[in-house]
Amino acid sequence: MSHSTNAGAPRGPASWFRMAGAGADRPAGDSFPSGDSFGVASPASKNSSISANSVSHPEVHLRVHHDAVPSLIHDVVSGDLDIAVADRPFERAHLHKRPMVAQSLVLAVNHRDPLARRRRVRLSDLADRQFAEYRSDSALRARIDVACEEAGLHRRSIFEADTIADLLSAVEHGIGIALVPPETMVGHPHLRTVNTEPEIGRELVMVYAANRPPSPATDRFLSTIEYSLTSDGGRRSEP
Secondary structure, eight states, X not given: OOEEEOTTOOOOSEEEEEEEOOGGGSOTTOOOOTTEXXXXXXXXXXXXXXXXXXXXXXXXXXXXXXXXXXXXXXXXHHTSOSEEEEESOOOOTTEEEEEEEEEEOEEEEETTSGGGGOSEEEGGGGTTSEEEEEXXXXXXXXXXXXXXHHTTOOOEEEEEEXXXXXXHHHHHTTSOBEEEOGGGGTTOTTEEEEEEESOOEEEEXXXXXXXXXXXXXXXXXXXXXXXXXXXXXXXXXXX
16 A cells, blocks of 8 residues: 655645555456545544455555545545545535544643643633644644634644644644644654543544445445444444
C-alpha cells in the first residue's frame, strides 16, 4: 500500500484509497473491477476498514491519498470515487449516508504540562492557553470551532498544521495544546490525554452516491464494513 499526497491539494482530515482488482490473478467469478475508488477520513480511522476488506478479499490492492472532505464529497457525487468516509458536517445532497462511529475529541497536552495531571478540564478554563490547530478549512476544525464558541471559549491559536501528525508533533515540542481524535494519540508517549467538559463530539460517516447503483466491489466493501462495525463493539452514530 503506497501513501502519497496530491500536489497543491489541501490535506484535510480525509483521504481516499483506490481498490483495484488483481486482473488475471483474480479468482474466477470474483467480480472486482479494476479502479474502484474509496475515500476515507483520517489514517487512524481507516485501518480497521482496510484490514477487514483485505482479509476478506486479498486480491484487492489499496492505495491511500490525503484530500479534504469537500473534495471527497464532490468526487463521490461526480463519480470519480465510489465511497468516502468523512467527518460531519458536509454537504449532504445526492448522497447515501451510513454512520460509522461517534466519538469525543480529547485534549492533547505535553506530559510536562500541568494539565497532564488532570482527567478532565472545562473548555471555558482554557482561555489563557495557546492552541495548536488543525487546518481551518477542515470539517474537524469546523466542529471544534462551533463547540468552543458554544462553550464560551475563544481560543488563542499560535500554530496551524495540515496533518494530525504535525499537530501532535508541535504539542510534543511544547507548542500549545490541541483538540484531536482519541485514536491519534497512540504512539505518542510524551503526550497525555485530557477529557473536556463539555465533550466535543465527532462523527464519521460513510457516503456513496445516490444517483447510481454501487459497483459489485463497492457492494461487497459495504457489506464487509457493516460486518466489521457490528462485530467490534464500536459506538455507532445515528444517521
